[in-house]
Amino acid sequence: MSDRYPVPKGRHRVSESIRRSRFVTTVGPAPDEEVARAFIEEVRDEFSDATHNCWAFVAGPPGSTARVGMSDDGEPHQTAGRPMLNALLHSGVGEVVAVVTRYYGGVKLGRGGLGRAYSGGVQLALASLPLVERVDRVPVRIRLGYDAVDAVLRLLEEHGVERVSDDWGRRVTLELAVPCDDLERVVREVRDCTAGTADVVVEPEGS
Incomplete structure (x- = not known):
């Protein structure tokens, strides 16, 4: 919570x-x-x-x-x-x-x-x-293809997600800080937006 x-x-x-x-x-x-x-x-x-x-x-x-x-x-x-x-x-x-x-x-x-x-x-x-x-946040890592980046970035902005760092390699890796009370919705919408092709990892607390 x-x-x-x-x-x-x-x-x-x-x-x-x-x-x-x-x-x-x-x-x-x-x-x-x-x-x-x-x-x-x-x-x-x-x-x-x-x-x-x-x-x-x-x-x-x-x-x-x-x-x-x-x-x-x-x-x-x-x-x-x-x-x-x-x-x-x-x-x-x-x-x-x-x-x-x-x-x-x-x-x-x-x-x-x-x-x-x-x-x-x-x-x-x-x-x-x-x-x-003041908002509690949890670290989340998303790996996705370039074709889905624009749509995902718009989604993240709508939910007030902080972008900690980006890695634009063969696939795009986004290190994020997601508000705890929006975590489940953000993860679900990212997966829906990318038709399940994005890898979404919720980092353990304190990692």
Whole structure:
């Protein structure tokens, strides 16, 4: 079964001032925990002079708590990382990391004010975050004759199949990445389109 869900297209940043403190929220892709933590370190290095660099990530589907992380980075316990994580978990966006950088302006916000500021920064960034659809894909190899290539290529384009590589030898070999939820249909239509003359091999996962 395939998972399709929105993920960040790239790095995105917003900022706001709340009672003389400046909050800068940076959001980006987090396909796994290693990428998320590398993103966090980059932002921390960029804003090394800030009072706090609080963060949270969801390195999985929207709402999944299987691979998450958070940090208050010196703010009172659960006033930053937890509200940020909750905002991410309820956003409907997957594989996402957020760092909220705070430059303290001399006015204390209190625990409730801090929670609202950090969660609000994440929500503000997510509201304008460019997204793309994340699609599970499976590698497939097709070998076919030249007479069927044009028709098969049109079919593959209709189904959003990615062409990884081509080999134009005695027969044409297409290395593809097929959306999992379209796999059976694509294989069936390729075989129908080529009257069964195409060799279609679905590669084992992780090959």
